[in-house]
Every structure is written in structure tokens, then in C-alpha cells.
Amino acid sequence: MRSPHIIVKHFFAVILLFFIACSQAEETDATFVVEELHTALLNVMQKAESLDFQGRYDTLAPVIQSRFDIPLIAKVVLSRYWNELDQQKQNSFIELFRRLSIATYASRFDDYTGESFKTISVEQLKKGRQLIKTELISPDSEPVRLDYLMHSIEGKWYIISVIADGVNDLSLKRAEYATIINERGFENLIVEIEKKIKELGDTSTKG
């Protein structure tokens, strides 16, 4: 029979190994990035009673900012129009899109009814990209498939696209923005997005 002392020692050794593994995974594993976002989302959902919209926004901001490749997403979402903007306008669009992304998450994940996230599979794609397939499981409705397209820069993984039940938010926005730019011009697109961010904060049920 092993002494309790040795068991405790082994226990701490395992814990230590676990943390080491986690810290390495952080930089090299795309799944970790997605699961970190999911943990942050569950966190604000569970605290929805005490956190208002701004509270959820502030909590989610660092995770979304560091885990999404927002400059690339902002560029792709504007498609050909991107190159017609000068550096300053490009930068302010990136900043606007960052606020829109955070506000969208803060507005949508505003209550908790026993939801959980499950990672289903990881697929290797060309150019070193990965597709992480996950599910948002909810006790009283059908699961929602959330797929994340990931790419890696200098060994760090970033989310570049989210696909919910087959609907790709990025191509959806790209088509919408193209319509508005074509019909009413870029400046009006900025006005519309600013309006949307304000609405997300105003209409959000809690806050």
C-alpha cells in the first residue's frame, strides 16, 4: 500500500504536468483558442444577471481581440473596396469592426439556460488552416453547429471565420456591405455599422 504522502506527491505532479501541457497548448493548439472563447462566453452567460451589456462587452473584449484576426477579417469583409481606402480609413474600419464583433457577442450571449459547448472534430485544411467543428448544446432546443475557420501566424492560432449551422457570418456581412457600398457608398456603411453597434447595446435584454 502506498503512503498518502506519495499519492499527494503524484497528485501534484499530475496537476503540474497538466498546467505545463495547457500553457504549451495555448500557443500551438487551435482547439484551445476556440475553447477559450467558449469558456469566456459561458462565463458571461452565467453572470448575465450581474453583468449588464457593458460588463459583458468589457469581459469579452480581451478574448475576442486576441483570438480573432480582426484586421484580416475586416479586410476580407470589404473585399475589393479595401484597397480603395487609405491607411487611416483602413485602420478606423478595423477598429469599428472590432467593436461590432464584441458588441454582437455581448448582445447575443445574454442569458444562461444550461447551455454547454462541445468540440466535435478538427480538420486540417490547405495552407495550414484548420476547421474546428463544435456544437452549442442547449437543454431546450436543437444543438447549434458552430464551426471555426482558423489560421496560424508565427505559431499562434486565430479565428478568421465563424459558421453557424452552415451560415458563414463573414460572407454574409461581405455581401451585405457590398450592397450598401454599391447603393449608398462607404460613408453610409460606416453610419449603418455605428447605428448597429448602438442598437446592440440598447436592445440587449439585460443592459
Added chain:
Amino acid sequence: MLLTRVIKLIKIFLILMFFSLVSGCATTQTVESPDPLEPVNRVSYNFTDTLDVYLLKPVAETYVEYTPELVRTGVTNFFDNLSYLNVVLNSFLQGKIDQGLSDATRFIFNSTIGLAGLVDVGTPIGLPKHDEDLGQTLAVWGAGEGSYIYVPVQGPNSSRDLPDLVSSTLLNPLFYVTGTVLFPLTALNAINKRANLLEATNIRDEAAVDPYTFTREAYLQRRQYLIYDGNPPVEGYEEIFEGEGNTGNEDTGVLQIK
């Protein structure tokens, strides 16, 4: 009498199917934009949206407010089951024999033990609900998407998906119901359907800066997802990143900057 009516309708349906196949194949090769009928579609969309804002949505919201969830689930199950023969047929038409047999068994179980479909007894015993229709079958058979069509009141559609309106109507036992019960049943079906879409339309209202384009893109992508049973080719997700780091002047077929 009924038989001749059915035969006549089946003939119409087959003709429609043929034309849809032909037009689907023809249009995909020549039309670059997914929405060549946009001006007409926008009129249909605006009409439907006005009707929705002032009538359909408020009625559906009232229905949700005053009807217990259990009852709404029963109503949804009942109408889903009535429309399930269309799923059974299309599972077989797509060559999914095992799924077709499972769907047929599900329909029989839910229609009998499941109290005319009110209770979904199939799912717990391993006969899950599938989502198949004639539009998906035509896609599996190789027909192109064709043009996006916004059908007034009914909603987003495409020329490839239109024939399903006929097949799903003909295969729905409700179509053969006559008499006084028909109107309340049809109305309940419509209200319940709209109620089940409330979450989706709320997301649209919350997220969309151009609701018309949002609806079109979401519909077309969702169809693609269903055609491939939840696993569409990943190239579709990746292609918008192609050319990144280069000039970024790739032709998307959608964006046309003046």
C-alpha cells in the same frame, strides 16, 4: 374522382420538375450573380416584410405568449409529421436507402403510437428527424441553384427549390382535407411556422444592416449546408480568403464597386 385529380397534379409536378432541371442547368452556366431577379425580389421582400411587421409577427408573438411550450411542441410535431412523407420520398430519391427506411418507420410510428404525430416517439428510439426536400434532391442529382426567388409571403426560395412547393403540398395529407376543419388547421400551421421562425428573424433584425441581402445569403448558405447534410465542402468557407496577402483584387461575383 380523387384519383384523377392526383394523377393530373402529378403530371403537372413532373413537368415543373423537368423545367426546373432544365432552367437550373441553363442558368448556372450563364448567370454570375446569384440574384438576377433582385428588383422583383426586393418588391416581394418589402411586401412580405410589411405584412409580417403588422400582422404575422404580432400574431405569432401573441400565440407564443399564450400557448404553453408543451402545446407548441405538440403542434410543431403534428405538422412536421404531416409533412414528413416528402422527407421519406426525398431520402429515397437521393439514394439514402437506410435513411429512407428509417424515415418511413418514423412516420408510421409517430402517426400511430405518437398520436397522429403530436408526440415524437421516433427520435428517442433511434429514428431521428431528417431534413430533406425536393430542392435538395435536385441538387444531389446535379441541378444548379438557378436564380434566387423571394416568393411573397412564403419567403426565400430558388428556382431549384420551387418544385418542392408542389411536392410538399401534394404529399401533405392536409392537401386532401376538405370542410370546415381546413381553415383553422391551415391558419394554425401558418402561425406556428412563423412562431418557430421568431428566433431566426430576431437574429436577423439584430445583426443585419441590409436585411434583404442578409436573408438571401443566409438562405443560400443554409441550403448548401442542408444539401450536404451538415458537411458542405470547406472550400466554400476558404475561398473568400484566397488571394489574401496578394492584391486582394479577386473577382467575387458579388461585389461590384462602381
